[in-house]
Amino acid sequence: MPLIDISIARGRTPEQLRALIAGVHEVAASTTGAADENITVIVREVEKDLWSRTNTTITERESAAAGVRETDG
Numbered sequence: 522m523p524l525i526d527i528s529i530a531r532g533r534t535p536e537q538l539r540a541l542i543a544g545v546h547e548v549a550a551s552t553t554g555a556a557d558e559n560i561t562v563i564v565r566e567v568e569k570d571l572w573s574r575t576n577t578t579i580t581e582r583e584s585a586a587a588g589v590r591e592t593d594g
Contacts, residue, residue, distance in 0.1 A: 522559045530579050538564055549568040567573045 525545055533541075543545045549560050569579035 522561070523553055523555050524561045525549060526563045526565070528565045528567055530569050530572050532569065533566075538566075554589070 527541070527545065529538075529541075542564060545558055545562050546557070549555060549562075556584060569583070570581075572579045
């Protein structure tokens, strides 16, 4: 009974999230032999200002990148 728990930054379309669920489900079924009804996929969307790596949030990285692009022009 695979339970797949995915955390992803908020910002994808419903269609993208549905495709993610379908793709992960398909791989789980084909690699584990689990029946469809025994596969659970959970997608947790996390706000970008609550997701940090190297002490910098996604929001901060995106803002910094936007600032660099604005000064490049």
